[in-house]
Amino acid sequence: MRFYKLLLLFSTVLVAQTEYPKDYFGVPVDIPILLSGNFAELRPNHFHAGFDIKTKGREGIEVHSVADGFVSRIKISPYGNGSALYIDHPNGFTSVYCHLQQAQGPIADFIRKAQYKENSFEVELFLKPTDLPVKKGELIALTGNTGSSQGPHLHFEFRDTKTEKIINPLHFGYDSFLKDTRKPTVAALYVYPLDDKTTVNNSKRPILLNLALQKDGTYLANKVSANGKIGFGVTAEDYDAASYSKNGIYKIQSHLNGKATFGFQMDTYSFDEMRYINALIDYPKYRKTGQRVQKLFMETPFPLSIITTDADNGVVTVKPNLSSVYQIDVADYFGNTTTITVPISYDMMSTIIEKEVVESNYFVKVNRENIFSKDNWTVTFPAGTFYDNFDMNFNVRGESLYLHDEMTPVHSSFTISVENEKYGADDSGKVYIADVDSRGRYGYNYTTKKGNVFTTKVKSLGRYTLAKDTSNPTISIGRSIEGKWISSQKSIDLTIGDSGSGIKSYNGYLNGVWALFEYDYKTRKITHNFSEGIVAEGANELKVVVVDNVGNSTTFETRFFRSQK
Structure with missing residues (x-):
């Protein structure tokens, strides 16, 4: 324990002594730096990793590299940081740009080639210094609202390239762009x-x-x-x-x-x-x-x-x-x-307000493995799953496991398993252990099956039950294009969804060739831009296949005409 305290103190001294370059990096956008979120702001399950820079409530503002370097990593995802670029700089730091609408220039071309090579909108690429070098001030992308962003903005952060530790951008001279005379x-x-x-x-x-x-x-x-x-x-x-x-x-x-x-x-x-x-x-x-x-x-x-x-x-x-x-x-x-x-x-005063009564039948200790079983359910908590010892309620009612409640935080994954002979070989692939929220809605958890035992790993307490999903995903188009000329359209938009286990994958094909469709999970829309150059002159056949997490699939097909002239 004493060593732990000294280590914390030593770490703080190191941070205080670290000198960060104040005049090396430029600004990522050519608009005033106004923040909608700062470094280490409290967020669900994490501290905020950088600045959220306001973009006047709109997308499409130019994003520039803040210094010379090279694009070291590219991650395109409908979730989390959305479309994100990472640039390594020769002074040992990495700048990160997230929720981008789209990359620009050679970076955009590089991404497109990778997506068509992998037949996937979602890609994660790690690059060599010679692949995509950039200069300070070079246009690299446009701001957007991709991923888990709740509105148009640029998420911008710094990391130590070697350790990948996140660093407060204010240490790099960005404090000069922010005026603050107000007390917390x-x-x-x-x-x-x-x-x-x-x-x-x-x-x-x-x-x-x-x-x-x-x-x-x-x-x-x-x-x-x-x-x-x-x-x-x-x-x-x-x-x-x-x-x-x-x-x-x-x-x-x-x-x-x-x-x-x-x-x-x-x-x-x-x-x-x-x-x-x-x-x-x-x-x-x-x-x-x-x-x-x-x-x-x-x-x-x-x-x-x-x-x-x-x-x-x-x-x-x-x-x-x-x-x-x-x-x-x-x-x-x-x-x-x-x-x-x-x-x-x-003061030895009397107690007027008693401690809140917690329904419990087990005691969980933080620093040791805890295994609990009842009926056909077993839960295994490895040491370090929780932050504090606590009294836990563990119960089985009907076909559901009631695992305390969601008010107790969980730090790392634990295992839930249930033995059930109800499902045979024909439908067991459609069965998974679902978490059930207060409204009775099911959440999918990746589940394996060995014999009659279903097993999953999760990171939250609450209610769990076995669920079976036999419903197919849905695919719809706002206005039918069947047999129509759509030469004036710049894109095709479809809406996809799944009421059961959730969407695992989707793929679109034009005339039998895989075509890139970008996915926005917030609107459930997938979009193909005709600027990709896949569409043919005249007649075209479109096919979209959506698969959910347990293998149910839906295919949408239509035929349309388009002139490229």
């Missing part, structure tokens, strides 16, 4: 009793503390009266002076009687650490209310490198005959700071 805003402060014996302000549940603004601009919280181990958590956000968008916090540091207890600073971290956001925040409150409370303590230590902590992991032990002062400093990158002071005293 603390929306809520909570105090948590951390064991069954502790009562805080007559409660064994987390308590929201009132904050009073002082004349010097700091805040004073309600007095905390407790008799054991407690911790604190804050909901905070930051706004710069130009974007008017809610951003994440750069730095938080707490002190107890002047000594540092717990803090974090958003400089750099690895992708392997992303999911630890669910340990840093009050996850049950987030799932219930959508509010993200950042905890300033760890009940069970977890290796998130941005955190520095004292020997007690930020936990405060309130002892008899001692009064303490707890202080929280919430700061942005520019040094604007909001300070909160919390007076703490010991």
